[in-house]
Amino acid sequence: MSDERPINDIDLNAYVDDELDPVQRAEVEAHLHEDAASRESVQRYRRLDQAIHELYDPILDEPVPSTLARRRGWPWLRQHAAAAMVWLAVGAMLGWVARSPDTVQVASRQTEQLDLVRPAAFAHAIYTPEVRHPVEVTAQHEPDLIRWIAKRLGAEIKPPDLSVHGYALVGGRLLPSTDRMAVQYMYERKDGVRVTLYARRGAWNNEATAFKYAREGNTGVFYWIDGPFGYALVGELSKNELLRLSESVYRTLG
Amino acid sequence: MKASEAQIVALIPRLRRYARVLLRGDTIAADDLVQDCLERALDRLGRWRPGTDLRAWLFTIMHNLYVNQVRRAGAAPRFVALPEQYDEPAGAARAERCTELDELQRAINSLSDQQREILVLVSLEGLRYREVAAVLGVPEGTVMSRLSRARQQLRTLLEEDEPHRLRRVK
Numbered sequence: 224m225s226d227e228r229p230i231n232d233i234d235l236n237a238y239v240d241d242e243l244d245p246v247q248r249a250e251v252e253a254h255l256h257e258d259a260a261s262r263e264s265v266q267r268y269r270r271l272d273q274a275i276h277e278l279y280d281p282i283l284d285e286p287v288p289s290t291l292a293r294r295r296g297w298p299w300l301r302q303h304a305a306a307a308m309v310w311l312a313v314g315a316m317l318g319w320v321a322r323s324p325d326t327v328q329v330a331s332r333q334t335e336q337l338d339l340v341r342p343a344a345f346a347h348a349i350y351t352p353e354v355r356h357p358v359e360v361t362a363q364h365e366p367d368l369i370r371w372i373a374k375r376l377g378a379e380i381k382p383p384d385l386s387v388h389g390y391a392l393v394g395g396r397l398l399p400s401t402d403r404m405a406v407q408y409m410y411e412r413k414d415g416v417r418v419t420l421y422a423r424r425g426a427w428n429n430e431a432t433a434f435k436y437a438r439e440g441n442t443g444v445f446y447w448i449d450g451p452f453g454y455a456l457v458g459e460l461s462k463n464e465l466l467r468l469s470e471s472v473y474r475t476l477g
Numbered sequence: 478m479k480a481s482e483a484q485i486v487a488l489i490p491r492l493r494r495y496a497r498v499l500l501r502g503d504t505i506a507a508d509d510l511v512q513d514c515l516e517r518a519l520d521r522l523g524r525w526r527p528g529t530d531l532r533a534w535l536f537t538i539m540h541n542l543y544v545n546q547v548r549r550a551g552a553a554p555r556f557v558a559l560p561e562q563y564d565e566p567a568g569a570a571r572a573e574r575c576t577e578l579d580e581l582q583r584a585i586n587s588l589s590d591q592q593r594e595i596l597v598l599v600s601l602e603g604l605r606y607r608e609v610a611a612v613l614g615v616p617e618g619t620v621m622s623r624l625s626r627a628r629q630q631l632r633t634l635l636e637e638d639e640p641h642r643l644r645r646v647k
Contacts, residue, residue: 232625240599240624242606268628272600275585278578279601282494288508435505 230254235261239268334426335453340437340444342400343421343455346407347442350396351417358394358409368395372406380422380452382408383475388468390418418458418465420472425453434469436462445469449476484531485518491602492535498597499543501586510546514539533604537612540594547590584634592627599624 230251237243238251255262350357360368365382373379375397382392390410398405398421405423425448432448443465446455454476456469492514496507517538518525525534585593591613598609599620606624610617 232629233621236621236625236628237606240606264632267632271581271628271631274578274581275596275600278581278585279494279498279597282497283490285490285493287489287493435509437505 230258230261232264235264236268239265239272335432335435335446335448338401338403338425339421339423339448339453339455340446342398342405342423343407343419343446343457344437344439344442344444346398346400346405346421347419347457350407350409351419357417359396361394362392364394365392372397375404376406376422376424378424378452380406380476383420383472385410385468385471388471389413390468393417416459418456418460418468421455421457422452424451427451427453434466434473436466438462447473449473481522481525481527481531482519485515485535488532488535489515491532492539494601495536495539495597496543498585498593498601499590502582510539510543513542517542530608532602533608533612536598536602536604537614540612540614543590580635581631584631587634588627588630592623592630595620595624596627 234243234247234251238248238255243251255265360371362368362382369379369381372395382395385392389412391412393409393411395406395408398407400423403423403425405421408420409417410419411417427448431450434445434447437444437446441459442457443460443462444455444457445465445468446453447469448454454472456465456472458465458468460468489511492511493507496510496514497504500507500510514535518535521538525531585596588596594613595609598604598612599606604612606617606620609620613620
C-alpha cells in the first residue's frame with residue numbers, strides 16, 4: 224500500500240485484522256474518513272468476525288470425548304476427558320475403555336466408508352424388504368449356515384443371539400463386497416422391524432476402533448473394526464436402540 | 478505428563494473447533510481428524526521446538542492430514558455422518574438470533590475448504606497472516622487474497638438472504 228495505488232479490499236481486511244504498520248494504518252484511516260463504502264465494509268467485516276465467534280465459540284466449551292483419549296501413552300488424556308460423562312458411559316458400555324489400548328489404532332476412514340458402511344447399508348436396503356427371500360439360508364438351518372459362512376470367509380462368525388432384545392435370527396447370506404466376501408445376518412422383531420449385521424475382512428490390518436455411527440435418512444449404522452473383520456449393524460432404529468444391539472453383538476463376537 | 482503434552486491437551490477444544498468448521502459440522506469426522514492429529518503430534522513431539530507456537534504447529538499437522546484425506550477421497554461419494562444434535566435454543570428471544578447464525582453457518586459451509594480454513598485461523602484463532610501462511614504452506618499474499626474473497630463472499634451471501642439482517646448482528 225502506498226500513494227501509488229488505491230486502497231483495496233485486501234487493505235481493509237488487513238486493517239480489520241490489525242496487520243498494518245502505523246503508516247499504513249494512517250493511510251487506511253484517512254481513506255475511511257473519505258469513503259463511506261469502505262467504512263461500511265470495515266464495519267461489516269468486524270460484525271462478521273463477532274458473529275463467527277458467536278457461532279463457533281460454544282464448541283470450545285463442549286466436553287472432550289473420551290474417544291479422543293484412547294491411545295496408549297495418553298492415559299493422562301483419558302483422565303482429562305473424565306468430565307465427559309456421557310462419552311465415558313458410552314465407552315464403558317461398549318467395553319471400550321476397559322480394553323487394552325495397545326491394540327487400538329486408527330483405521331482408515333476411507334476404507335471403512337467404501338468397504339464397510341456403504342455396502343452394509345446398501346445390502347440392508349436391498350434385502351430387508353424381501354418377503355419371500357430375505358436370506359439365503361434360514362435360521363432353521365443355523366448350524367449349516369455357520370459352517371458354510373466359516374468355510375467361505377475363512378473364519379467363524381456365528382450370528383449373535385439378540386433374542387433378549389426381542390430380535391430373532393431370520394438367517395444369513397453371503398455377499399460380494401468390493402474386493403471381498405461379506406456375510407449378512409438378518410434379524411427380525413415381532414412387529415416386523417429388521418436389522419442386519421454385516422461383516423467382512425478388509426484392508427484395516429487388525430486395527431481396532433471404537434463404535435462409530437453414521438446415518439442416512441432413517442437408516443442408522445454402527446460400525447467398528449475388530450481384528451481382521453469390520454462389522455456394521457444396520458437398522459431403521461433410534462441411535463440408542465441400535466447402540467444397545469451393537470453392544471450386544473460386540474460382546475458376543477468378542 | 479510433560480509440559481508440552483499438557484499444553485496439547487489444553488488445545489484439544491481449539492483443534493475440535495477447527496476440525497468442525499473444516500468438516501462443515503460433521504462431529505464424528507471432525508473428531509476423527511482431531512484424533513489423527515493428536516496421534517501424529519505425539520509421534521512427532523520431538524520435532525516441535527519449544528518456544529514456538531504449539532497451536533500453529535498443531536494446526537499445520539491438522540491441515541496436512543485434512544489435505545491428504547481429501548486427496549485420497551477423491552470424488553467418491555460418502556455415507557454422511559449426521560452432526561450430533563445440538564441444544565434447542567431457549568425461548569423465542571434466541572430464535573431470531575439462531576436463524577441469523579444458521580444463515581451464517583450455511584454461508585460459511587458454502588465456502589471452499591481453503592476459505593473456511595483461513596476464516597478459522599484469522600477470525601477465530603486470531604493468527605497473524607504470516608502464521609496462517611506458514612500453517613497452510615502458501616504465500617502470505619495468497620492468504621490475504623483468499624481472506625478478502627471469503628469475507629466478500631460471506632457478505633454477499635448474507636445480504637442476498639436478507640438485506641437488513643447483518644446490520645442487526647451485534
